[in-house]
Amino acid sequence: MGKIVALSGVDGTGKTTLARLLVKKLRFYKINVAYRHEFDYILILGPMKDKIYKLLGIRKSNYISNYMEHHFQKGTRLHDMVYFLAWFDYLLSYVYFRLRKGVVICDRWHYDHISHFLYKPRKNRLLMKLYSILPKPDVIILLDVDPEISHQRRKNDMDHPLWARELRYYVVQRLLMYKIAEVFKYDKIVDANRNLSEVEADVIDYLTKSRIDIFAPS
Numbered sequence: 001m002g003k004i005v006a007l008s009g010v011d012g013t014g015k016t017t018l019a020r021l022l023v024k025k026l027r028f029y030k031i032n033v034a035y036r037h038e039f040d041y042i043l044i045l046g047p048m049k050d051k052i053y054k055l056l057g058i059r060k061s062n063y064i065s066n067y068m069e070h071h072f073q074k075g076t077r078l079h080d081m082v083y084f085l086a087w088f089d090y091l092l093s094y095v096y097f098r099l100r101k102g103v104v105i106c107d108r109w110h111y112d113h114i115s116h117f118l119y120k121p122r123k124n125r126l127l128m129k130l131y132s133i134l135p136k137p138d139v140i141i142l143l144d145v146d147p148e149i150s151h152q153r154r155k156n157d158m159d160h161p162l163w164a165r166e167l168r169y170y171v172v173q174r175l176l177m178y179k180i181a182e183v184f185k186y187d188k189i190v191d192a193n194r195n196l197s198e199v200e201a202d203v204i205d206y207l208t209k210s211r212i213d214i215f216a217p218s
Contacts, residue, residue: 002100003212004137006109008181010173011157011164012150013143013192014199019107021200031214032102038112041089080124083113087130094135103214110134111184115176119169138212141203142181143192147171 005022007015019035026033090110097104110131117128147170155165181189188206192199207214 002097003103003214004094004097004106004139005103005207005214006106006137006140007143008109008112008140008177008186009143009192010115010145010147010150010170010177012153012170013145014196015143016107017196018143018192018199018203019105021196022105022203025200025204026103026105026214034100034102034104036093036097036104036106038106038108041086079120080127083117083124083127084130086113087127087134090134106137109137109140111140111180112177114180115173118176119172136184139188139207139210139214140184140186141206142177142186142189143199144174144177144189145192147174149193150174 007019009015016037023033023035087110111134114128114131117123117131147167151165151167151170154170155167157165178189180186187210188203190199190202190206
C-alpha cells in the first residue's frame with residue numbers, strides 16, 4: 001500500500017524546493033518515491049488541457065489562458081467548475097497513490113485550496129465542503145514562514161493575479177493555514193524561515209520517527 005507525505009503552506013514557503021530535495025534524499029536511500037505537484041492532474045484537467053492546447057495552437061491557447069485567468073480572479077461559475085473537476089481528479093489520484101507501491105511526496109495538499117476559497121471574491125460553500133472531505137495523507141506537514149518573506153519571494157510572479165501578489169494576501173493566508181492545520185490535525189508545523197538544509201533535516205528526522213515508518217518496505 002502506498003504512503004503519502006504532503007507539504008502544505010502559503011505560496012513562497014519553499015514547498016516545491018523542499019519536496020524535490022526530499023525525493024532526492026529518499027532515492028539516495030533506495031526508497032521507491034515519486035513527486036507530485038498540485039497541478040499534476042492525471043485524469044481529467046491535465047489531458048484535457050494538453051489536447052486543447054495542441055489542437056488550437058499557441059496563440060489561441062494563450063487567449064484561453066487569459067480568459068480563464070479573468071474568471072479565476074472574479075471567482076465565477078467557470079472558476080468553480082474547474083475546481084470541481086480538480087476535486088474529482090484529486091480523489092481518484094488519492095486512490096491511485098494508495099494502490100501503487102512506494103512513497104509519494106505531494107507538493108501541496110488539497111486542504112490548502114480551502115484557504116483560497118475563503119479569500120477569493122466568491123465563496124463557494126459546496127467546494128469548501130467537498131475539499132474538506134478529501135482523505136488525509138499519511139503525514140501532512142505545514143511549512144510556515146513570515147508573510148514578508150513569502151511575499152518577497154512571490155510578489156513578482158506574473159502567474160499570480162494582482163490580489164495574490166499583495167502582502168495582505170500572505171498575512172491572511174498564513175492565519176487561514178494555521179486554522180486549517182488545527183481543524184485537520186496536521187502532524188507537524190515546521191519553521192521554514194531557517195536555512196533550507198535545517199528545514200530538510202527537521203522534516204527527514206520527523207519522517208524517520210513517524211508512525212508510518214517511511215523507510216520500511218511498502
